Amino acid sequence: MENSIKELVYDRLEREKEMLNASGENLKIHQYRTSLNRSYYAVFHGMRAVNVLEGFDSSKHSGVIAYFNRSFLKEGKLNRDLYQIIKAISYLREKSDYDDFYIAGKQEAEEQLKSVRFFVASVEEYLKSV
Numbered sequence: 001m002e003n004s005i006k007e008l009v010y011d012r013l014e015r016e017k018e019m020l021n022a023s024g025e026n027l028k029i030h031q032y033r034t035s036l037n038r039s040y041y042a043v044f045h046g047m048r049a050v051n052v053l054e055g056f057d058s059s060k061h062s063g064v065i066a067y068f069n070r071s072f073l074k075e076g077k078l079n080r081d082l083y084q085i086i087k088a089i090s091y092l093r094e095k096s097d098y099d100d101f102y103i104a105g106k107q108e109a110e111e112q113l114k115s116v117r118f119f120v121a122s123v124e125e126y127l128k129s130v
Contacts, residue, residue, distance in 0.1 A: 012048050012049035013127070016045040016046045046123040089116060092104075
């Protein structure tokens, strides 16, 4: 990996970890909507860290997700089951951020955090191998 790319990957991984930790802290203080939001952003920054390996970035979340799915999941570079995590956390982030009547629950936030931890571990393992 080229130095500038490597630095960008590490920066994005730091943001991923920061969001993951924030999700856990929000869960502890019963801020379930915020926990779901932070879980989503942990996944988002993880995808951006991997995408940059191929020189890709996008200002749109949908672009980041589509490229990650196409280039890393469909190609078999990462576990295809990660798609279900991305799909679920994206949906819940949309609901928790924009649906005024959505009530986020503790169990839902806990399950998503567990899934996101798996996603983060998978991304970090992949990045160690390249």
